[in-house]
Amino acid sequence: MKDEKPGLFDSPRNVKILLGGFYICCIALLVLDFVIHRHIIHRWESLWGFYPLYGFVGCSILVFVATWMRSFLMRDEDYYEKDQHSDNQQKQLATQKGANDVDD
Amino acid sequence: MWMIELPPFAPFFIGALLVLATSGVLRAAIMLVVPILGALNLWMTPEGIHLQLMFLDYQLIPYRLDKLSLMFGYIFHIAALLGIIYSLHLRDTVQQVSAMLYAGSGLGAVFAGDLLSLFVFWELLAFTSVFLIWARRSQRSFAAGMRYLIIQVLSGVILLIGAIFYAKEHNSLAFDYIGLDSVAGWLIFIAFGIKCAFPFAHNWLTDAYPEATVTGTVFLSAFTTKVAVYSLARGYPGIELLVYIGAAMTCFPIFFAVIENDLRRVLAYSLINQVGFMVVGIGIGTALAINGAVSHAFNDVIFKGLLFMSMGAVLHMTGRINGSELGGLYKTMPKTTVFCIIGAASISAFPLFSGFVSKSMVMSAALEEGYDWIWLMLLFASAGVFHHAGIKIPYFAFFAHDSGIRANDPPLNMLLAMGIAATLCIGIGVYPQAMYSLLPFDTGYNPYDATHVLAQTQLLFFSALAFVWLNKKGLYPPELPSTNLDIDWFYRKVFPKALHRSSIMIIKLDSNIRQSAQQKMETQLSWIRAKCQGGKEGASGNYPLGSMTLWVAVVLGVYLFLSVLK
Numbered sequence: 001m002k003d004e005k006p007g008l009f010d011s012p013r014n015v016k017i018l019l020g021g022f023y024i025c026c027i028a029l030l031v032l033d034f035v036i037h038r039h040i041i042h043r044w045e046s047l048w049g050f051y052p053l054y055g056f057v058g059c060s061i062l063v064f065v066a067t068w069m070r071s072f073l074m075r076d077e078d079y080y081e082k083d084q085h086s087d088n089q090q091k092q093l094a095t096q097k098g099a100n101d102v103d104d
Numbered sequence: 105m106w107m108i109e110l111p112p113f114a115p116f117f118i119g120a121l122l123v124l125a126t127s128g129v130l131r132a133a134i135m136l137v138v139p140i141l142g143a144l145n146l147w148m149t150p151e152g153i154h155l156q157l158m159f160l161d162y163q164l165i166p167y168r169l170d171k172l173s174l175m176f177g178y179i180f181h182i183a184a185l186l187g188i189i190y191s192l193h194l195r196d197t198v199q200q201v202s203a204m205l206y207a208g209s210g211l212g213a214v215f216a217g218d219l220l221s222l223f224v225f226w227e228l229l230a231f232t233s234v235f236l237i238w239a240r241r242s243q244r245s246f247a248a249g250m251r252y253l254i255i256q257v258l259s260g261v262i263l264l265i266g267a268i269f270y271a272k273e274h275n276s277l278a279f280d281y282i283g284l285d286s287v288a289g290w291l292i293f294i295a296f297g298i299k300c301a302f303p304f305a306h307n308w309l310t311d312a313y314p315e316a317t318v319t320g321t322v323f324l325s326a327f328t329t330k331v332a333v334y335s336l337a338r339g340y341p342g343i344e345l346l347v348y349i350g351a352a353m354t355c356f357p358i359f360f361a362v363i364e365n366d367l368r369r370v371l372a373y374s375l376i377n378q379v380g381f382m383v384v385g386i387g388i389g390t391a392l393a394i395n396g397a398v399s400h401a402f403n404d405v406i407f408k409g410l411l412f413m414s415m416g417a418v419l420h421m422t423g424r425i426n427g428s429e430l431g432g433l434y435k436t437m438p439k440t441t442v443f444c445i446i447g448a449a450s451i452s453a454f455p456l457f458s459g460f461v462s463k464s465m466v467m468s469a470a471l472e473e474g475y476d477w478i479w480l481m482l483l484f485a486s487a488g489v490f491h492h493a494g495i496k497i498p499y500f501a502f503f504a505h506d507s508g509i510r511a512n513d514p515p516l517n518m519l520l521a522m523g524i525a526a527t528l529c530i531g532i533g534v535y536p537q538a539m540y541s542l543l544p545f546d547t548g549y550n551p552y553d554a555t556h557v558l559a560q561t562q563l564l565f566f567s568a569l570a571f572v573w574l575n576k577k578g579l580y581p582p583e584l585p586s587t588n589l590d591i592d593w594f595y596r597k598v599f600p601k602a603l604h605r606s607s608i609m610i611i612k613l614d615s616n617i618r619q620s621a622q623q624k625m626e627t628q629l630s631w632i633r634a635k636c637q638g639g640k641e642g643a644s645g646n647y648p649l650g651s652m653t654l655w656v657a658v659v660l661g662v663y664l665f666l667s668v669l670k
Contacts, residue, residue: 059570
């Protein structure tokens with residue numbers, strides 16, 4: 001497909017507009033904290049910007065910890081199949097050589 | 105008046121038989137009609153006990169209907185219908201029959217009024233659903249299905265032992281509040297916990313669900329865990345331990361979900377996270393919390409089903425499901441993209457979507473009952489679920505970098521099923537009163553006050569901001585083709601290896617012992633032999649066999665001669 005229509009987000013301008021709108025929403029939500037009176041149950045809720053801060057920091061920590069977890073949890077894609085494959089290969093080799101012959 | 109009180113599982117079991125006997129359009133029609141008729145049957149039936157029989161002095165109640173089970177009954181019919189529409193294009197008798205039996209088993213379990221009937225359906229759930237995994241017909245899915253089956257059957261066996269203990273202690277098999285003050289209570293709790301994917305027992309889910317077929321995963325995501333949630337809500341409401349277990353379930357899977365590459369496995373992790381919210385609600389045990397747990401189970405079946413359907417559509421059309429191989433699909437799969445985003449918004453609990461109206465009940469209940477730390481964990485998990493299921497799934501599948509794949513939207517029946525699920529997600533979110541009226545308790549809860557809406561929107565937008573920031577800075581972990589170790593590492597790698605090593609050691613030890621024994625015997629024998637030959641006074645020497653025969657012949661000859669003489 002050579003003359004394919006470029007997608008909506010192929011142009012950097014559209015992406016910029018989208019992100020700009022998103023940032024404005026974020027600021028507006030922060031400002032709303034002053035305007036709207038909430039009924040709070042927990043005292044932390046009365047802190048200004050508690051929810052935005054918690055969401056932002058929480059997610060950043062989530063990603064940093066998860067990235068760090070990769071250092072000891074990540075293995076190859078065929079990690080669990082590898083042993084079986086090598087076993088099968090060995091078996092094939094063995095049968096070729098006749099090493100598993102019961103009469104030996 | 106409705107005359108025949110057919111237990112809800114019966115239409116599905118009969119339907120499965122009919123499916124087996126028919127094919128083509130007729131089969132499709134039967135599969136579509138069964139959940140609709142089943143739901144009508146359920147709707148017409150009043151609450152109460154509708155079927156009971158005696159078994160060895162114990163009363164069995166295979167069909168009991170009350171508000172709690174009714175809620176699960178309705179959602180299972182909806183899930184079955186959605187799954188059937190989604191899989192209408194299939195020409196695979198094994199999957200179609202096992203899906204019908206599986207849905208029927210789920211319905212049987214939630215309407216079982218005694219522990220023995222529950223056990224029967226509990227095991228049927230395992231045996232019927234495993235074919236949805238095996239139907240992928242690959243070595244990988246066969247092994248995953250086997251592990252799934254072993255763990256599920258184990259859970260059933262523990263349930264049976266617990267039920268026997270329970271019957272001895274209480275002289276009854278009735279399935280009501282059980283509690284944790286006896287051995288039986290603990291055994292049944294563990295059995296429920298395994299099926300509910302409690303931490304350390306959760307791996308069967310993330311192992312097997314992504315290995316099932318495209319349509320099979322949609323069915324799987326709906327029934328098994330929700331039956332376990334129902335059973336916990338029935339047997340263990342208000343058990344404080346559940347609050348802590350549930351909170352752990354909401355938090356730990358999101359870390360795995362962030363680094364997982366297989367997008368259906370990401371959804372499997374987020375399924376555990378969502379079930380965690382339900383378990384917390386059951387553990388808190390107030391009317392609001394139980395309502396929250398049940399309604400969240402109701403919504404989860406729909407939005408998690410929708411997400412699995414959209415990822416299934418991607419797998420079906422492209423043959424790929426790894427985040428590292430996908431991207432840019434919004435250009436050619438626009439409808440699937442929109443449906444996926446609706447599912448993502450629902451699971452993230454955006455206001456006006458279904459997750460919001462149920463999850464906020466659990467969160468409010470946690471705050472009201474003074475579980476401050478638990479509330480903070482749930483808040484973190486809410487932000488996290490948006491991060492991995494709300495953003496990561498749609499972003500890496502449909503946007504991100506262009507993978508060059510140009511796949512079209514899936515067949516009409518798949519789109520229709522996703523469309524219905526998406527409509528339900530928005531419908532329940534906009535007008536939650538319809539669902540609230542079905543709930544076990546009347547709490548007069550209203551999710552749409554300014555406080556809740558603002559707090560949730562702020563939380564979600566700034567979580568998204570974190571994603572944008574991390575992505576721009578290049579700090580977001582890229583999707584990599586990989587396997588991440590989880591608890592299954594112990595039973596897929598460590599134990600088999602240890603077993604292999606120990607069996608090698610045992611074989612070695614055994615051969616050593618034999619060899620040394622043989623050597624000892626040899627020396628003994630040679631000592632005896634030396635003694636016999638050397639001194640000529642032993643019990644036997646090295647006489648040839650021939651001479652022995654000769655002497656026997658001579659003796660017999662002499663004997664004959666003597667007898668003739670006489």
